[in-house]
Amino acid sequence: MPPTSDSSPYHGWLFAYDAATFVQKSVYVTTPNGGMGGFWMTGGRCGGGRRAENIFIPSGNGTFDNTKVPVETGDTILKTRQPPNQTLTLLDYFNAPRNSPLLDGNDLDLGSGGVLLVSESTTRLVPEHPGGSGKRGEGLRHQPGPDDD
Numbered sequence: 001m002p003p004t005s006d007s008s009p010y011h012g013w014l015f016a017y018d019a020a021t022f023v024q025k026s027v028y029v030t031t032p033n034g035g036m037g038g039f040w041m042t043g044g045r046c047g048g049g050r051r052a053e054n055i056f057i058p059s060g061n062g063t064f065d066n067t068k069v070p071v072e073t074g075d076t077i078l079k080t081r082q083p084p085n086q087t088l089t090l091l092d093y094f095n096a097p098r099n100s101p102l103l104d105g106n107d108l109d110l111g112s113g114g115v116l117l118v119s120e121s122t123t124r125l126v127p128e129h130p131g132g133s134g135k136r137g138e139g140l141r142h143q144p145g146p147d148d149d
């Protein structure tokens with residue numbers, strides 16, 4: 001029977017496989033040195049960006065480090081990429097650092113509701129702005145910079 005509450009240790013794991021051979025190509029772990037940060041998204045799925053290799057996925061409550069390139073990415077909407085025959089790379093992330101301790105301490109996961117990719121215009125069919133909704137029922141939208149794709 002699956003657990004009905006958070007039970008450490010656990011982490012978010014994203015695996016990449018070759019579509020033709022099913023050989024594992026890469027692994028990304030949300031909290032390799034910390035804890036929690038699992039993917040559950042209320043049964044949803046990862047989002048894909050303008051480039052086929054882009055993957056958007058939210059992580060639940062867990063360790064987050066506020067460094068330029070964070071290693072611990074709990075309570076974060078992640079933008080990763082896996083170019084053909086290469087490893088998964090963290091390209092960008094959206095985290096609400098000012099209230100991360102509140103979210104984590106009260107089990108109010110940012111990543112509990114999955115990712116919604118929103119297009120900026122009705123003429124552009126490819127979504128480009130990731131957003132999501134956590135347990136608090138509030139929608140969050142990340143506004144990428146000019147270098148984002």
